[in-house]
Amino acid sequence: MSDNVVHLYKDPQPAPEQDAPAPLTAVPDAPDTPVVPLWVRSGQAIKRLATDERTATACRFAVRHGLYAWGGTRIVARRAWDGRTAARYERMLRTAEAAGNYEAATEWEERGQRFRDARHRRRMDLLTAPIDAAKGAAAGAGMFAGGLLLLGIVLAVANEDFTEIATPTMAVVQLIQWLVLVVTVVWGPLVTIGPWAALIGLWAVGRHQQAAPQWALPANVRSGEGEPITPSIVVKALRDLGIAPLRNAIKEMGDAGASMLGPIRIAGCGVEVDVTLPSGVSTDQVQNRRRKLAENLSRHEHEVFITIPQAARTVRLWVADSGALDEPIGPSPLVTDETLTANYKTGRAPWGQDLRGDAAALSLYQRHLLITGLSNQGKTAALRALALWLALDRTVEFRIADLKGAGDWAMFLGLATVLIQGPTDEHVIEATEMLEGGVREMERRLQAPPGTEFPPLILLVDEAQVAFMCPLLDEDRKPYGGSKATSRYFMAARKIHNQGRAVNVLLMEGTQDPTDQNLPKLVREGAHTRASLALGTESQARMALGDKAVDGGAAPNLLRPGLDKGTVVVASDGIDIPAGQSSITVRTHYVDTEQATVIAERAKALRDGVTTLHTVTSDEARDPLADIASVVGDASRVLTKDVLQRLTALNEDAYGKWSFLDLKRVLEGTGAEPYKSDGRMVIGRDRIARALANRPDTDSASAAE
Ligand SMILES: Nc1ncnc2c1ncn2[C@@H]1O[C@H](COP(=O)(O)OP(=O)(O)OP(=O)(O)O)[C@@H](O)[C@H]1O
Numbered sequence: 001m002s003d004n005v006v007h008l009y010k011d012p013q014p015a016p017e018q019d020a021p022a023p024l025t026a027v028p029d030a031p032d033t034p035v036v037p038l039w040v041r042s043g044q045a046i047k048r049l050a051t052d053e054r055t056a057t058a059c060r061f062a063v064r065h066g067l068y069a070w071g072g073t074r075i076v077a078r079r080a081w082d083g084r085t086a087a088r089y090e091r092m093l094r095t096a097e098a099a100g101n102y103e104a105a106t107e108w109e110e111r112g113q114r115f116r117d118a119r120h121r122r123r124m125d126l127l128t129a130p131i132d133a134a135k136g137a138a139a140g141a142g143m144f145a146g147g148l149l150l151l152g153i154v155l156a157v158a159n160e161d162f163t164e165i166a167t168p169t170m171a172v173v174q175l176i177q178w179l180v181l182v183v184t185v186v187w188g189p190l191v192t193i194g195p196w197a198a199l200i201g202l203w204a205v206g207r208h209q210q211a212a213p214q215w216a217l218p219a220n221v222r223s224g225e226g227e228p229i230t231p232s233i234v235v236k237a238l239r240d241l242g243i244a245p246l247r248n249a250i251k252e253m254g255d256a257g258a259s260m261l262g263p264i265r266i267a268g269c270g271v272e273v274d275v276t277l278p279s280g281v282s283t284d285q286v287q288n289r290r291r292k293l294a295e296n297l298s299r300h301e302h303e304v305f306i307t308i309p310q311a312a313r314t315v316r317l318w319v320a321d322s323g324a325l326d327e328p329i330g331p332s333p334l335v336t337d338e339t340l341t342a343n344y345k346t347g348r349a350p351w352g353q354d355l356r357g358d359a360a361a362l363s364l365y366q367r368h369l370l371i372t373g374l375s376n377q378g379k380t381a382a383l384r385a386l387a388l389w390l391a392l393d394r395t396v397e398f399r400i401a402d403l404k405g406a407g408d409w410a411m412f413l414g415l416a417t418v419l420i421q422g423p424t425d426e427h428v429i430e431a432t433e434m435l436e437g438g439v440r441e442m443e444r445r446l447q448a449p450p451g452t453e454f455p456p457l458i459l460l461v462d463e464a465q466v467a468f469m470c471p472l473l474d475e476d477r478k479p480y481g482g483s484k485a486t487s488r489y490f491m492a493a494r495k496i497h498n499q500g501r502a503v504n505v506l507l508m509e510g511t512q513d514p515t516d517q518n519l520p521k522l523v524r525e526g527a528h529t530r531a532s533l534a535l536g537t538e539s540q541a542r543m544a545l546g547d548k549a550v551d552g553g554a555a556p557n558l559l560r561p562g563l564d565k566g567t568v569v570v571a572s573d574g575i576d577i578p579a580g581q582s583s584i585t586v587r588t589h590y591v592d593t594e595q596a597t598v599i600a601e602r603a604k605a606l607r608d609g610v611t612t613l614h615t616v617t618s619d620e621a622r623d624p625l626a627d628i629a630s631v632v633g634d635a636s637r638v639l640t641k642d643v644l645q646r647l648t649a650l651n652e653d654a655y656g657k658w659s660f661l662d663l664k665r666v667l668e669g670t671g672a673e674p675y676k677s678d679g680r681m682v683i684g685r686d687r688i689a690r691a692l693a694n695r696p697d698t699d700s701a702s703a704a705e
Pocket of ligand 1: 373374375376377378379380381382404512565566567587588589590591
């Protein structure tokens with residue numbers, strides 16, 4: 001019924017909530033907060049006050065300015081003492097002696113002696129000086145009085161007035177009276193102000209010299225951020241290095257410890273200075289304290305490089321301008337200069353900048369290369385930049401195995417003659433066979449008549465540690481990985497290292513996080529150019545670059561993973577390394593994958609068109625399917641073992657190293673794959689014939705795509 005009722009008034013609005021009487025709730029009394037005793041509260045307040053940053057700043061301010069006055073007094077006193085005594089000569093003499101510079105020591109001794117003689121003469125003169133001074137004063141006073149009298153007489157005669165004789169004398173007397181008056185008026189304030197003025201002078205000297213303890217100095221001075229490197233800062237940093245003989249020798253030298261330093265030269269985004277260490281201090285003692293030295297110079301550890309130049313007992317410090325190393329370097333000439341070409345023999349790959357900011361270019365001519373580093377530090381990018389430059393020389397052939405296979409080398413498709421991409425054991429087998437193919441080519445070249453010119457063949461394996469760690473055995477039970485005399489990858493790499501250089505068959509390897517297992521000693525030492533990005537430990541740095549480079553100051557283990565991406569420490573005779581140094585640090589230009597693809601396209605344009613193999617077949621352009629068909633002959637089926645034997649007999653070079661896997665790989669997808677007959681693997685004549693008849697015109701096994 002209610003549905004039929006039409007109300008004559010609007011729907012009643014619900015009563016506004018505020019009109020409803022608020023429900024009364026009983027609020028309990030706030031619980032009694034326990035009263036903290038006064039002494040605790042006072043203690044807390046004092047603690048808060050004492051630890052407040054503003055209190056610390058105020059204390060520092062007060063102490064600093066107080067000590068400026070005290071420090072200034074010491075400095076002025078010392079200067080006065082130096083000026084009056086032979087202390088300065090003594091100090092310089094000790095400095096020269098401590099530095100082993102006996103010639104300078106003799107000279108300072110002579111100068112000191114001359115100073116003493118002159119001082120002695122002055123002192124002797126002082127004995128007779130009062131009498132001479134009295135005589136001089138008496139004579140002067142007499143002459144002055146006589147002069148005044150004469151002037152008075154002249155005035156008296158001129159004015160015809162006898163009283164004028166005394167006028168000049170009286171004028172002088174009055175002048176003296178005035179002077180006395182002035183002095184008596186000024187003296188009081190002078191006595192009051194004088195000491196304060198002197199104090200302000202001393203304070204100003206102390207302030208100028210920052211003569212207060214380090215902790216009391218203002219924050220910006222304390223941190224030394226951006227502080228330029230001056231001789232005194234370097235000497236102080238060396239003194240506080242914690243090497244007792246060095247500290248003592250510098251103390252002996254006094255302020256002039258700077259004589260240990262050569263000139264401070266601007267070098268790229270930092271400065272460079274040679275330090276000749278006093279006897280008893282060895283260069284490696286300084287090298288081992290790189291972090292402390294950097295901190296003493298108000299720099300981060302990675303901003304200070306210590307190398308050993310040729311001069312004996314000398315270390316060369318390179319100190320970056322604060323933060324300069326974190327600035328990116330510009331793009332690679334490979335990217336910016338579209339007309340750039342390369343010359344394998346005479347050219348150098350523009351790789352980056354050294355720390356001095358000079359272009360760092362690497363010659364790859366007849367040098368095997370090894371680049372290592374922790375994961376994700378820019379190893380592939382650095383290696384690829386070199387390969388891309390080399391690709392701009394159209395005579396260079398590349399065979400590449402990327403055992404990560406994430407597409408970092410994909411742009412070499414159509415540029416490299418072999419491109420293997422992937423991390424599986426199958427890929428390792430292919431990479432090994434690629435290297436063995438390189439060995440065969442090398443051996444062929446070695447047998448050529450002397451003087452034959454060979455085009456460069458670059459065998460490049462990225463993530464080579466995957467190959468060394470591969471546990472797979474071939475059909476002869478020879479391991480692909482490992483570092484035994486039977487290890488196939490290892491032995492192929494060794495052979496190329498031993499003999500490939502002279503015939504331009506070169507191996508370039510990129511590996512990660514080196515250990516003795518994933519980068520055997522013989523392989524690391526076979527590379528002529530060794531480069532390393534950031535590494536974890538010094539022992540890894542030794543593996544990557546060799547003992548000589550590390551002993552000479554190379555320290556990729558001190559690069560900062562993540563922050564120093566693309567920075568490589570290089571030991572090679574293919575790059576300009578300052579005399580006496582064994583390595584150089586290069587900040588490489590980053591060529592990303594997109595840019596790399598563009599450069600690769602340019603390189604392809606220089607070539608007539610290269611067919612890239614994704615698997616490795618024989619060196620000669622043979623037709624394996626046809627060869628298999630021919631060795632199977634009329635028999636309806638032949639054991640795969642026999643097929644392999646017959647293939648070897650047909651062409652030892654092409655098929656001598658073939659295994660069952662090769663046979664299977666070549667026949668895969670053709671419909672003529674090996675199959676089991678009577679429990680043994682065979683190849684069928686009819687199937688092969690069908691496969692031959694049905695195959696497209698181009699051989700799919702070796703087609704580019
Ligand atoms: N020269 C460089 N300057 C700045 N950043 C770089 C440089 N080279 C590489 N990087 C950065 O480092 C990243 C990793 O580079 P890359 O793939 O070459 O390292 P990787 O050491 O080969 O890594 P992994 O071996 O772990 O695959 C790049 O994506 C890039 O961001």
